[in-house]
Amino acid sequence: MTMALPSLGQDPWSLLSVFFFQLFLLLSLPPASGTGGQGPVPRVKYHAGDGHRALSFFQQKGLRDFDTLLLSGDGNTLYVGAREAILALNIENPGIPRLRNMIPWPASEKKKNECAFKKKSNETQCFNFIRVLVSYNATHLYACGTFAFSPACTFIELQDSFLLPILKDKVTDGKGQSPFDPAHKHTAVLVDGMLYSGTMNNFLGSEPILMRTLGSQPVLKTDIFLRWLHPDASFVAAIPSTQVVYFFFEETASEFDFFEELYTSRVAQVCKNDVGGEKLLQKKWTTFLKAQLLCAQPGQLPFNIIRHAVLLPADSPSVPRIYAVFTSQWQVGGTRSSAVCAFSLTDIERVFKGKYKELNKETSRWTTYRGSEVNPRPGSCSMGPSSDKALTFMKDHFLMDEHVVGAPLLVKSGVEYTQLAVETAQGLDGSSHVVLYLGTSTGSLHKAVVPQNSSAYLVEEIQLSPNSEPVQNLQLAPTQGAVFAGFSEGIWRVPRANCSVYKSCVDCVLARDPHCAWDPESRLCSLLSGSPLTWKQDMERGNPEWACARGPMARSPRRQSSPQLIKEVLTVPNSILELPCPQLSALASYHWSHGKAKIPEASSTVYNGSLLLLPQDGVGGLYQCVATENGYSYPVVSYWVDSQDQPLALDPELAGVPRERVQVPLTRVGGGASMAAQRSYWPHFLIVTVLLAIVLLGVLTLLLASPLGVLRARGKVQGCGMLPPREKAPLSREQHLQPSKDHRTSASDVDADNNHLGAEVA
Numbered sequence: 001m002t003m004a005l006p007s008l009g010q011d012p013w014s015l016l017s018v019f020f021f022q023l024f025l026l027l028s029l030p031p032a033s034g035t036g037g038q039g040p041v042p043r044v045k046y047h048a049g050d051g052h053r054a055l056s057f058f059q060q061k062g063l064r065d066f067d068t069l070l071l072s073g074d075g076n077t078l079y080v081g082a083r084e085a086i087l088a089l090n091i092e093n094p095g096i097p098r099l100r101n102m103i104p105w106p107a108s109e110k111k112k113n114e115c116a117f118k119k120k121s122n123e124t125q126c127f128n129f130i131r132v133l134v135s136y137n138a139t140h141l142y143a144c145g146t147f148a149f150s151p152a153c154t155f156i157e158l159q160d161s162f163l164l165p166i167l168k169d170k171v172t173d174g175k176g177q178s179p180f181d182p183a184h185k186h187t188a189v190l191v192d193g194m195l196y197s198g199t200m201n202n203f204l205g206s207e208p209i210l211m212r213t214l215g216s217q218p219v220l221k222t223d224i225f226l227r228w229l230h231p232d233a234s235f236v237a238a239i240p241s242t243q244v245v246y247f248f249f250e251e252t253a254s255e256f257d258f259f260e261e262l263y264t265s266r267v268a269q270v271c272k273n274d275v276g277g278e279k280l281l282q283k284k285w286t287t288f289l290k291a292q293l294l295c296a297q298p299g300q301l302p303f304n305i306i307r308h309a310v311l312l313p314a315d316s317p318s319v320p321r322i323y324a325v326f327t328s329q330w331q332v333g334g335t336r337s338s339a340v341c342a343f344s345l346t347d348i349e350r351v352f353k354g355k356y357k358e359l360n361k362e363t364s365r366w367t368t369y370r371g372s373e374v375n376p377r378p379g380s381c382s383m384g385p386s387s388d389k390a391l392t393f394m395k396d397h398f399l400m401d402e403h404v405v406g407a408p409l410l411v412k413s414g415v416e417y418t419q420l421a422v423e424t425a426q427g428l429d430g431s432s433h434v435v436l437y438l439g440t441s442t443g444s445l446h447k448a449v450v451p452q453n454s455s456a457y458l459v460e461e462i463q464l465s466p467n468s469e470p471v472q473n474l475q476l477a478p479t480q481g482a483v484f485a486g487f488s489e490g491i492w493r494v495p496r497a498n499c500s501v502y503k504s505c506v507d508c509v510l511a512r513d514p515h516c517a518w519d520p521e522s523r524l525c526s527l528l529s530g531s532p533l534t535w536k537q538d539m540e541r542g543n544p545e546w547a548c549a550r551g552p553m554a555r556s557p558r559r560q561s562s563p564q565l566i567k568e569v570l571t572v573p574n575s576i577l578e579l580p581c582p583q584l585s586a587l588a589s590y591h592w593s594h595g596k597a598k599i600p601e602a603s604s605t606v607y608n609g610s611l612l613l614l615p616q617d618g619v620g621g622l623y624q625c626v627a628t629e630n631g632y633s634y635p636v637v638s639y640w641v642d643s644q645d646q647p648l649a650l651d652p653e654l655a656g657v658p659r660e661r662v663q664v665p666l667t668r669v670g671g672g673a674s675m676a677a678q679r680s681y682w683p684h685f686l687i688v689t690v691l692l693a694i695v696l697l698g699v700l701t702l703l704l705a706s707p708l709g710v711l712r713a714r715g716k717v718q719g720c721g722m723l724p725p726r727e728k729a730p731l732s733r734e735q736h737l738q739p740s741k742d743h744r745t746s747a748s749d750v751d752a753d754n755n756h757l758g759a760e761v762a
């Protein structure tokens with residue numbers, strides 16, 4: 001047959017394209033399984049606006065910077081602090097949150113003028129950015145904002161979840177509660193009617209403060225002159241515990257000798273019952289202690305910059321743990337990476353009960369304090385205001401000797417996590433699973449699950465912001481089963497899961513989403529509620545063979561399961577058939593099989609996952625795109641290719657499987673001449689591959705230019721195992737004539753139980 005595609009053997013361009021196509025496959029292969037590198041890959045990715053994850057977006061004309069979110073006690077109202085306004089949103093019903101009401105709270109003209117006069121931008125900075133929004137009591141919220149670089153706070157009265165207007169004479173000074181600069185980090189939490197805040201206390205942003213205000217107890221602050229905090233301390237979270245309130249922040253570390261400025265993440269504690277000193281440390285904390293937080297993989301640079309931290313609510317079975325996201329000061333290979341670490345509260349308590357560090361004034365070095373024990377123990381919550389000896393000690397001994405070591409649950413490069421929310425989800429078998437929702441600096445949300453004994457995996461990635469804006473805030477609404485994500489342009493409502501995107505039991509089980517299970521009766525993947533015993537889920541292993549065994553997807557004694565549906569395709573003379581294969585999971589590898597026979601090499605090629613088939617004798621029959629994931633192989637889609645003139649007899653094994661006639665994309669090959677075939681089909685293939693080649697060549701040159709790149713490239717080639725050594729040598733004549741045979745994996749080579757990647761190269 002003159003039309004056969006392998007006539008490309010004589011065309012140097014085609015050969016080049018084959019070579020680069022292979023190069024492309026090589027480079028785009030996932031790194032050899034296991035440690036380090038990229039970290040877990042989201043199993044499913046949704047682009048912004050993807051209908052499979054129908055999200056709702058709230059926005060309000062004229063408003064922006066939806067930075068602060070607060071859930072009402074009954075969980076039905078979301079209060080939102082935006083730029084110069086506070087909103088109450090009704091989130092009771094699924095779909096777009098509905099505006100209950102909105103109250104303006106602009107900075108005064110006077111403050112705006114002063115702000116502009118001090119060389120701040122009247123377009124971007126001299127506004128009231130809401131930074132604190134907490135429930136004060138049953139009838140009032142408490143809010144603070146930057147108020148054009150002049151922080152202000154106020155109570156806001158509520159009436160049936162409606163916000164009443166702010167009275168000008170009720171606005172008070174908010175210094176130490178809200179930052180001056182909207183770009184500065186801050187945190188605040190209300191405990192027993194008192195506001196614990198960590199923020200910048202001056203216009204210049206050089207004086208961090210940790211402060212307690214409101215309520216009946218005295219106002220307490222950190223001492224500036226004792227340098228308890230480095231001037232660049234940046235607070236990200238405040239979490240109350242039984243006796244103390246913990247603050248999480250990042251600052252320059254002064255206790256290490258290091259050739260460059262080294263940041264470190266910290267946890268600080270203050271006691272709730274602290275009332276300040278009587279003679280010493282008046283109106284100052286007498287129980288301020290801080291310790292280093294360490295989130296690192298063994299033998300690697302630490303993730304030293306904390307971005308956010310949350311406490312897992314107490315209903316979990318184990319000890320309360322704090323989950324925090326970190327990034328690193330160092331960019332390895334030009335990309336940022338992030339980590340999630342978990343810290344147990346008992347570890348934190350233990351470190352604060354341990355040894356202190358002290359600064360040797362002569363050598364300016366921090367060393368372990370080895371002096372005598374002071375009683376009552378300085379920094380403990382039983383220390384009274386009048387124990388001068390302990391207070392004197394406290395002035396210089398506020399840094400703990402030991403650090404709190406966290407367990408890295410997830411390490412991922414190329415991503416910068418900015419926010420997280422955490423909850424536990426009960427699986428079908430009653431075991432509970434930690435679920436993390438992670439917001440990124442490019443506006444996407446990762447849903448991660450932490451299995452009991454291993455590191456986390458990513459169930460999905462949802463791109464929320466179409467223009468890659470960072471996630472500013474995440475608020476879980478458990479009764480609504482949704483996560484709310486605040487952005488500069490508006491607020492996204494993201495349901496925890498859409499189980500119906502998993503169309504088969506296999507897909508449902510492989511997803512390992514604790515919120516979803518397969519209902520064999522309705523044959524739907526559904527949201528778990530009430531845990532019916534007949535439903536199927538396998539959180540621990542994600543093994544469909546076990547979980548879907550008795551359903552219609554049962555595996556026959558032979559390894560391949562039979563298809564659920566066969567799509568019938570008619571060949572059209574002089575046209576290339578394109579059989580698409582939906583790639584449901586990024587964790588699966590895909591290959592094409594042709595019944596028990598070999599894929600007819602002479603008349604087919606795989607491009608972008610689709611099988612391109614040139615109609616000719618013997619090409620008809622069953623074609624299946626087979627996915628292999630977690631050691632399990634299953635057909636994703638099955639086609640029966642038939643020709644109009646000579647219908648093929650259907651394989652008796654496939655009798656009884658429902659069939660459906662479908663239209664697939666066709667490319668006309670005019671005239672039937674081989675030249676025409678090349679002209680109509682090859683051009684777009686060629687253009688793509690040649691462009692790709694140029695880009696890849698550039699990338700490769702860059703990669704190889706750096707010694708690290710050489711190492712990495714070497715590692716990749718060795719780790720790959722699919723490539724015969726001679727591939728590294730320039731193309732030989734032999735290869736020209738046999739472009740693809742060596743690398744093709746035919747269906748019969750692929751065994752479900754080994755880890756053959758089964759990538760098709762043609």
Ligand SMILES: *[C@@H]1O[C@H](CO)[C@@H](O)[C@H](O)[C@H]1NC(C)=O
Nearest residue numbers: 051052053054055498500501
């Ligand atoms: C869930 O997924 C199904 C199937 O892809 C889709 O039809 C439906 O609109 C989705 N629903 C939501 C709420 O995302």
Ligand SMILES: *[C@@H]1O[C@H](CO)[C@@H](O)[C@H](O)[C@H]1NC(C)=O
Nearest residue numbers: 112116117121122123124126
């Ligand atoms: C900011 O100030 C400039 C002049 O100083 C003025 O022209 C401009 O309109 C102001 N912008 C806003 C938003 O007030």
Ligand SMILES: *[C@@H]1O[C@H](CO)[C@@H](O)[C@H](O)[C@H]1NC(C)=O
Nearest residue numbers: 136137138139140141155156
């Ligand atoms: C809540 O606090 C506000 C402000 O201090 C106060 O005016 C109001 O009476 C309090 N309401 C209740 C129910 O305690």
Ligand SMILES: *[C@@H]1O[C@H](CO)[C@@H](O)[C@H](O)[C@H]1NC(C)=O
Nearest residue numbers: 431451452453454539540541
């Ligand atoms: C997790 O590990 C602990 C010991 O490290 C073991 O006792 C437990 O059975 C393991 N759990 C699972 C689900 O594998």
Ligand SMILES: *[C@@H]1O[C@H](CO)[C@@H](O)[C@H](O)[C@H]1NC(C)=O
Nearest residue numbers: 580581582583607608609610
């Ligand atoms: C690859 O296939 C997917 C669908 O499977 C399609 O959306 C995408 O546009 C294709 N890409 C190219 C370069 O053809």
